[in-house]
Amino acid sequence: MNFPEISVGLPQIIRDDEEEEMSTSVQMTGMPVCHGIAKGVARVITHLDDATNIQSGDILIVCYTDVGWTPYFPLIAGLVTELGGLLSHGAVVAREYGLPCIVNVRRATSVFKSGDYVILNGMKGTIEKMNKEEE
Numbered sequence: 001m002n003f004p005e006i007s008v009g010l011p012q013i014i015r016d017d018e019e020e021e022m023s024t025s026v027q028m029t030g031m032p033v034c035h036g037i038a039k040g041v042a043r044v045i046t047h048l049d050d051a052t053n054i055q056s057g058d059i060l061i062v063c064y065t066d067v068g069w070t071p072y073f074p075l076i077a078g079l080v081t082e083l084g085g086l087l088s089h090g091a092v093v094a095r096e097y098g099l100p101c102i103v104n105v106r107r108a109t110s111v112f113k114s115g116d117y118v119i120l121n122g123m124k125g126t127i128e129k130m131n132k133e134e135e
Contacts, residue, residue, distance in 0.1 A: 002107070025131050026112070030080065030105035032125035033091040038078030038100045042116040042129075044109050059120050059127075061108050065090035073097050078120040080127050082108050102127060 002014040043058035045051055048068050054060060059078040062069070066089050073079075073093055077100075081090045084103035094101035100122030108127070112118065117130045 002110070005106070025129060027126055027128040028105050028108060028111060030102035030108075030125050030127070031085065032101075032122055033086060033103055034095045034099055034101040034122050036078070036098070036100035036122045038120040038122075040077050040118070042112045042114060042118045043076075044112055044114045046109055053114070059118055061112050061127075062090075063109055064088070065093070069093075073099065078122070080105050080108050080120060082106060 003011045004014060038059055040057050040059050042061055043054050044061045045053065046063065051069065051072055054072050054075055056075050057077045058075070059080065060072070060076045061080045064081050064083045070093060074097065079090055079094045079099055079101040081088070081103045082105055084090055088103055091101060091103055100120050102120065102122060102125045105127065112129060118127055119130060120127045
């Protein structure tokens with residue numbers, strides 16, 4: 001279930017069928033937090049309970065992080081969050097670990113799927129899904 005970021009009155013649900021279609025090669029932009037480029041497999045996790053699926057070298061794509069996510073940072077190659085800013089938990093910890101990181105990438109957990117091959121560019125603030133031919 002998705003809601004608009006800003007609403008007046010009662011928020012209206014955005015239905016999946018109302019969202020725009022995405023091509024197979026997708027690039028999304030967010031706020032760059034920590035520089036670097038990471039290439040690898042996307043791991044989309046929407047609940048901390050599923051974090052046990054994270055593999056070494058994954059690029060973690062989540063709604064947000066909090067203290068509970070901290071033990072997984074040594075495993076990942078990069079971080080993308082849908083919410084956050086320069087001082088959000090994920091941003092601060094990613095900088096401490098020197099991980100490429102971008103935050104405020106709206107709908108990233110909907111657009112990307114676990115297993116997608118992605119390139120995260122922490123300098124430009126982009127994450128791009130690569131086609132099989134481009135891998």
